[in-house]
Amino acid sequence: MKLFRADLHIHTVLSPCGDLEMSPSEIVKNALRKGLDIIGITDHNATGNAKITKEIGERNGLFVLCGAELSTSEEVHCLAFFENTDALDRLQDYIDMNLPFVKNISSLFGYQLEVDENEIITREEDRLLTSALLAKLSDVQLFIHSLGGLFIPAHADRLRNSIYSQLGMLPGGLDADAVELSRNCKTTNFLSSHPELKPFTLIRSSDSHCPGDIGTASTEFMIEKPCFDEIRMALRGINGRYVERI
Amino acid sequence: MINAGELSRELELEIISGSGGLETEVLGGYVSDLLSDVIGNAERGAAWITIQTHLNTIAVASLRELSAIIIAGGHQPESAAIDRSNIENIPLLTSRQDAFTVAGRLFNLLNRE
Ligand SMILES: [Zn+2]
Ligand SMILES: [Zn+2]
Numbered sequence: 001m002k003l004f005r006a007d008l009h010i011h012t013v014l015s016p017c018g019d020l021e022m023s024p025s026e027i028v029k030n031a032l033r034k035g036l037d038i039i040g041i042t043d044h045n046a047t048g049n050a051k052i053t054k055e056i057g058e059r060n061g062l063f064v065l066c067g068a069e070l071s072t073s074e075e076v077h078c079l080a081f082f083e084n085t086d087a088l089d090r091l092q093d094y095i096d097m098n099l100p101f102v103k104n105i106s107s108l109f110g111y112q113l114e115v116d117e118n119e120i121i122t123r124e125e126d127r128l129l130t131s132a133l134l135a136k137l138s139d140v141q142l143f144i145h146s147l148g149g150l151f152i153p154a155h156a157d158r159l160r161n162s163i164y165s166q167l168g169m170l171p172g173g174l175d176a177d178a179v180e181l182s183r184n185c186k187t188t189n190f191l192s193s194h195p196e197l198k199p200f201t202l203i204r205s206s207d208s209h210c211p212g213d214i215g216t217a218s219t220e221f222m223i224e225k226p227c228f229d230e231i232r233m234a235l236r237g238i239n240g241r242y243v244e245r246i
Numbered sequence: 247m248i249n250a251g252e253l254s255r256e257l258e259l260e261i262i263s264g265s266g267g268l269e270t271e272v273l274g275g276y277v278s279d280l281l282s283d284v285i286g287n288a289e290r291g292a293a294w295i296t297i298q299t300h301l302n303t304i305a306v307a308s309l310r311e312l313s314a315i316i317i318a319g320g321h322q323p324e325s326a327a328i329d330r331s332n333i334e335n336i337p338l339l340t341s342r343q344d345a346f347t348v349a350g351r352l353f354n355l356l357n358r359e
Pocket of ligand 1: 069077154155161
């Protein structure tokens with residue numbers, strides 16, 4: 001086993017706030033340049049650029065976890081990752097069912113583009129993806145786990161769209177595979193004011209919206225090889241796999 | 247002075263649960279959907295207007311000793327929140343009117359004299 005470096009929170013051009021340079025190929029190129037072994041593709045309430053990024057990554061020796069950053073009805077952001085394209089498609093169906101139709105105004109919020117490996121636009125999403133889903137946190141958690149996915153509340157230390165900002169305190173019965181802290185969060189300070197987080201595996205990621213952000217925060221996984229199952233075991237701390245303390 | 251029960255009549259709110267707390271005096275109001283903000287800034291005795299329906303609203307109201315929770319905009323509290331409000335005796339009230347309207351009416355009511 002050895003350590004693999006992962007940045008599991010990266011937005012593509014499909015997120016309205018994502019820089020136009022955040023094409024799948026550009027993301028893979030930058031991730032490799034920064035020495036990452038694993039990245040997560042997490043667009044706001046969308047999965048459309050994940051598979052192509054995984055394909056490009058695979059050809060270049062970068063493991064890509066496919067998922068999304070979901071916004072629950074409480075406006076808590078959480079990362080969801082799935083092992084295969086089947087489950088990812090089910091997630092997209094779930095999003096389509098629960099995303100209210102608010103038209104995106106690209107001049108205000110930004111473009112929401114699906115692109116191919118040559119950065120040719122293949123589709124423009126017209127629903128505003130940063131809206132909150134009509135599904136509450138506990139239901140989103142159940143849904144993700146029912147498909148064998150990973151459920152990770154995002155940037156827990158932020159003052160907006162975090163589990164603490166929206167819900168004031170950690171909800172009882174939270175069954176998270178990990179909790180994410182953002183780039184500049186001081187772990188020791190945060191844990192001393194939130195000791196209830198101690199039983200959880202903590203990860204840190206960049207929440208990248210432009211190429212320069214990629215890899216500016218990361219988490220090290222002690223695993224056999226980069227794959228979904230190994231990552232899950234490390235998050236759960238089983239079979240000798242683990243996540244390095246951040 | 248007005249208590250939570252009188253408040254619900256004046257603002258035409260539906261009493262969902264927590265009726266054990268209807269005698270609690272309403273000392274002010276607070277409007278927010280960020281529970282962290284309520285923890286930090288709501289004053290004791292305030293009636294809290296929100297569209298959040300999560301169980302944690304009750305814990306926050308109890309922590310800050312708020313007099314009532316008014317869920318605006320026709321949103322319905324989660325069943326776990328209803329159960330908890332009965333235990334904590336925090337009146338859980340709902341309105342079909344939006345938060346702006348409910349807040350305006352509450353402001354007028356509290357500043358009548
Ligand atoms: Zn976020
Ligand atoms: Zn994000």
